[in-house]
Amino acid sequence: MPAALDDFLWTYQSLIASLGVNGLLALSMYVVLAIGQLSLGQAAFMGVGAYASALLSLHTGLPFPLELAAAMLIPAAFALAIGAPTLRLSGVYLALATIGLGELLRIFLIQSDFTGGALGLSGIPAKAGFTLIYGCLAAATLALMLITRSRIGRAMEAIREDETAAAVSGVDLPRYKMTALVVSAMLAGLAGALNAHASSFIGPNDYGFDAAVTILSYALLGGVGSPFGSLAGALVLTLLPEILRPLQDFRLVVNGAIIVVAVLYMPHGLIPWRPLRIGARP
Amino acid sequence: MSAAPLLSIKGLTLRYGGLAAIEDFDLSVTEGALDALIGPNGAGKTSLFNLISGLTRQDEGEICLGGARIDRLSPSQRARRGLARTFQNLRLFAEMTAIENVLVGMHLHVGGSLIEILTRLGRFRKAERAAVEAARELLAFVGLSPSEYAPAGSLSYGDQRRLEIARALAAKPKLLLLDEPAAGMNPAETAALRLLLEKLRAQNISMLLVEHDMSLVMRLCDTITVLNFGRKIAEGPPDAVRADPAVMEAYLGVRGAAHVRGDSA
Amino acid sequence: MLLQQIINGIVAGSAYALFALGFTLTFGVLKIVNLTYGFYFSAGAYLALFATLHGAPITLALPFAAIAAGFIAVFLDSALLSRLRRQQAPELASLMVTLGATLFLYTGMTALIGSEIQRFPLGLIESAPFRFNGASISLTQIAIVMTAGLLAAGLIGVLRATRTGLAMRAMAENPQAGELMGIDTGAIMRRVSFLCGAIAGASGVLIGLEHNAITPYMGETMALKGFAVIILGGLGDVGGALIAGLLIGLLEALTAGYISSIYKDAVGFLLLVLTLWARPFGLFGRASVRRA
Numbered sequence: 063m064p065a066a067l068d069d070f071l072w073t074y075q076s077l078i079a080s081l082g083v084n085g086l087l088a089l090s091m092y093v094v095l096a097i098g099q100l101s102l103g104q105a106a107f108m109g110v111g112a113y114a115s116a117l118l119s120l121h122t123g124l125p126f127p128l129e130l131a132a133a134m135l136i137p138a139a140f141a142l143a144i145g146a147p148t149l150r151l152s153g154v155y156l157a158l159a160t161i162g163l164g165e166l167l168r169i170f171l172i173q174s175d176f177t178g179g180a181l182g183l184s185g186i187p188a189k190a191g192f193t194l195i196y197g198c199l200a201a202a203t204l205a206l207m208l209i210t211r212s213r214i215g216r217a218m219e220a221i222r223e224d225e226t227a228a229a230v231s232g233v234d235l236p237r238y239k240m241t242a243l244v245v246s247a248m249l250a251g252l253a254g255a256l257n258a259h260a261s262s263f264i265g266p267n268d269y270g271f272d273a274a275v276t277i278l279s280y281a282l283l284g285g286v287g288s289p290f291g292s293l294a295g296a297l298v299l300t301l302l303p304e305i306l307r308p309l310q311d312f313r314l315v316v317n318g319a320i321i322v323v324a325v326l327y328m329p330h331g332l333i334p335w336r337p338l339r340i341g342a343r344p
Numbered sequence: 345m346s347a348a349p350l351l352s353i354k355g356l357t358l359r360y361g362g363l364a365a366i367e368d369f370d371l372s373v374t375e376g377a378l379d380a381l382i383g384p385n386g387a388g389k390t391s392l393f394n395l396i397s398g399l400t401r402q403d404e405g406e407i408c409l410g411g412a413r414i415d416r417l418s419p420s421q422r423a424r425r426g427l428a429r430t431f432q433n434l435r436l437f438a439e440m441t442a443i444e445n446v447l448v449g450m451h452l453h454v455g456g457s458l459i460e461i462l463t464r465l466g467r468f469r470k471a472e473r474a475a476v477e478a479a480r481e482l483l484a485f486v487g488l489s490p491s492e493y494a495p496a497g498s499l500s501y502g503d504q505r506r507l508e509i510a511r512a513l514a515a516k517p518k519l520l521l522l523d524e525p526a527a528g529m530n531p532a533e534t535a536a537l538r539l540l541l542e543k544l545r546a547q548n549i550s551m552l553l554v555e556h557d558m559s560l561v562m563r564l565c566d567t568i569t570v571l572n573f574g575r576k577i578a579e580g581p582p583d584a585v586r587a588d589p590a591v592m593e594a595y596l597g598v599r600g601a602a603h604v605r606g607d608s609a
Numbered sequence: 610m611l612l613q614q615i616i617n618g619i620v621a622g623s624a625y626a627l628f629a630l631g632f633t634l635t636f637g638v639l640k641i642v643n644l645t646y647g648f649y650f651s652a653g654a655y656l657a658l659f660a661t662l663h664g665a666p667i668t669l670a671l672p673f674a675a676i677a678a679g680f681i682a683v684f685l686d687s688a689l690l691s692r693l694r695r696q697q698a699p700e701l702a703s704l705m706v707t708l709g710a711t712l713f714l715y716t717g718m719t720a721l722i723g724s725e726i727q728r729f730p731l732g733l734i735e736s737a738p739f740r741f742n743g744a745s746i747s748l749t750q751i752a753i754v755m756t757a758g759l760l761a762a763g764l765i766g767v768l769r770a771t772r773t774g775l776a777m778r779a780m781a782e783n784p785q786a787g788e789l790m791g792i793d794t795g796a797i798m799r800r801v802s803f804l805c806g807a808i809a810g811a812s813g814v815l816i817g818l819e820h821n822a823i824t825p826y827m828g829e830t831m832a833l834k835g836f837a838v839i840i841l842g843g844l845g846d847v848g849g850a851l852i853a854g855l856l857i858g859l860l861e862a863l864t865a866g867y868i869s870s871i872y873k874d875a876v877g878f879l880l881l882v883l884t885l886w887a888r889p890f891g892l893f894g895r896a897s898v899r900r901a
């Protein structure tokens with residue numbers, strides 16, 4: 063590796079890692095928004111994945127891939143439990159229930175000694191390098207892109223536009239919604255585990271309401287027409303505060319404003335690309 | 345006539361608060377029939393379609409399709425059993441192109457497992473291409489070939505109605521429910537619609553048609569069922585229904601009074 | 610000891626109910642979960658603080674804060690939601706807009722006035738508690754309980770017995786039909802927004818007085834509790850919100866007294882999740898799900 067590049071990577075180590083992690087989080091948000099649902103539990107799913115994998119690393123000798131698997135499966139179980147009662151109701155219920163999940167998790171993490179209480183967990187081994195983070199991100203992007211370009215993606219788009227019409231066309235709404243929520247929980251859990259093993263420290267307040275809304279702003283800024291929109295949103299909103307230092311104190315103000323403006327004035331986001339499906343264009 | 349009717353409804357009742365939108369309603373549609381369901385505004389026609397397609401659940405009664413109960417199934421399961429419908433207030437996927445709308449209608453028939461999708465194997469491409477080909481044919485069939493790649497929301501009203509029919513047909517239904525397909529169409533479009541319905545009948549697709557355009561109904565349909573305040577008040581061939589005094593009264597009596605109504609689909 | 614726990618529970622529960630009344634009413638009539646609602650709570654508390662620091666008695670500061678919060682609510686509603694209503698946008702769009710606005714407003718407010726805890730001037734209100742049977746209750750606490758009860762009764766009365774109330778209920782049933790029947794839906798929406806904003810503002814003042822600790826984020830904490838209350842009571846159900854608020858308050862007080870105060874805050878969310886599992890339309894809601 064050339065020395066200059068090496069220097070660069072060293073200086074911006076944590077920024078580069080968080081770009082990848084935030085990209086995964088944006089994709090996890092995309093999966094839910096793509097079928098017209100709103101989950102405010104992405105941060106909680108991320109927290110569950112982070113804590114699960116960190117505790118496994120600190121207390122067991124499990125191979126890292128197995129820890130990552132656990133970091134995906136445990137949030138998936140939470141998603142099943144939250145989705146089962148709420149997904150058959152109007153979208154408001156999922157949104158509110160996932161907020162509730164986030165708060166329960168935060169209270170639990172702060173109170174429980176096992177999870178390090180308010181101090182969180184530190185000394186998590188740095189097992190997640192750039193290669194792993196970006197490998198996961200690339201694999202997830204590719205998979206989602208291919209799915210968006212298939213009949214599954216078409217059905218997802220149909221649900222987002224009009225779920226009643228999609229249902230009478232034969233799209234199995236409960237199954238699509240549940241699968242989307244579970245997949246998004248797995249992606250967020252993976253992001254959490256990678257983040258924990260890249261930054262070596264996690265705390266109970268990293269996964270609250272503000273984090274959930276920030277993840278939402280990534281996807282809304284970029285647009286949910288394709289996975290690339292959400293990725294672009296994460297990229298912009300992660301880099302912006304680094305480039306414009308004064309913005310850092312107002313990071314959340316900006317995120318909030320972006321959500322308002324995106325929903326009101328740019329429903330297609332920064333990247334209004336439509337998925338390239340076979341036969342969709344002349 | 346074959347032994348068992350394609351669609352059979354018994355004792356169907358749906359209440360909204362104190363008001364019964366559908367009350368103790370019976371109906372059967374035989375295979376290959378083109379039947380009509382008429383009635384004044386607010387009579388409960390759309391409510392009945394919503395019950396049959398599974399968007400609302402009945403309070404009482406049963407619905408059978410092809411001899412099997414479907415009234416506890418979800419809308420998509422009913423679609424799988426051969427039910428398709430259009431909507432009175434157009435429900436297209438407005439930002440998707442016309443051809444993509446039809447492709448969504450084909451959802452149940454396009455193959456391709458997740459593995460095939462992720463690897464984009466030949467089988468997947470072949471299935472998608474075949475579906476696109478079939479969708480093109482359907483668009484040609486309803487006369488929308490020139491607008492294949494136009495966003496559905498940008499089409500004219502009449503074209504949107506035809507696109508909805510194409511999307512419903514894409515599911516290869518045994519029974520097609522059409523909710524006021526001629527509403528908002530000009531006479532030329534209505535004439536084209538009539539031809540289309542006749543072609544469908546020739547293909548032996550059973551249809552139940554809700555329509556306010558009486559000349560269309562009288563000319564096309566085999567059996568007419570008349571609904572008023574959620575109850576069946578007459579049933580029979582066009583001539584008999586036309587002559588029925590109860591029908592005259594229902595129409596003349598209620599047409600005058602503007603009905604405030606809420607559409608549920 | 611038990612008596613004191615129950616009093617604490619009723620006071621806390623009345624506070625939740627008071628806050629949740631406007632929250633659930635917004636949903637009932639306007640059909641949206643308006644997350645900015647918690648902000649009006651914070652705004653009300655700060656406005657009253659501002660007024661009392663400038664010498665106003667609480668009897669003046671309270672109505673001032675309530676009315677001002679009402680106007681803020683009307684303004685935010687028209688700035689954020691009227692456009693979405695015109696487009697008949699999906700309900701989640703309004704939820705997301707108010708979510709973004711909430712983040713913007715709280716963080717903006719913190720940036721402007723800082724996040725330090727602020728307190729009402731001393732002697733603003735009689736602070737010596739009434740004592741009986743070894744238990745005690747303060748004047749503010751009594752005010753909270755009374756206001757919650759009277760307001761709930763008043764709202765139910767307005768909804769049942771007045772023309773405006775009838776129009777609100779008609780709109781809640783079906784906005785388009787309401788419009789057809791000649792109801793000025795815009796005016797009703799403004800009135801509902803004002804009323805809800807004022808309720809949130811007033812409850813901010815009262816609860817701010819009771820805790821005597823005002824922070825920008827007090828509304829967010831309350832809103833999170835509020836979700837549990839309005840879901841448990843049934844979205845849009847005013848009477849349900851009152852009972853659900855009291856229930857959660859009592860359960861929290863008993864949990865704090867007999868199990869551990871650590872788990873007090875989990876009670877609401879646990880109830881929220883359980884409600885969604887067992888009775889998604891609330892304690893008194895319809896059991897049947899008639900939806901696509």
Ligand SMILES: Nc1ncnc2c1ncn2[C@@H]1O[C@H](COP(=O)(O)OP(=O)(O)OP(=O)(O)O)[C@@H](O)[C@H]1O
Nearest residue numbers: 360365384385386387388389390391605606607608
């Ligand atoms: N979701 C609902 N809630 C309450 N009442 C409803 C609902 N949907 C329909 N209704 C009522 O049920 C009755 C039947 O309505 P429906 O839409 O089925 O009539 P329709 O025969 O299709 O009328 P039109 O010819 O005007 O389309 C009407 O009185 C209507 O107001």
Ligand SMILES: [Mg+2]
Nearest residue numbers: 389390391432
């Ligand atoms: Mg109708």
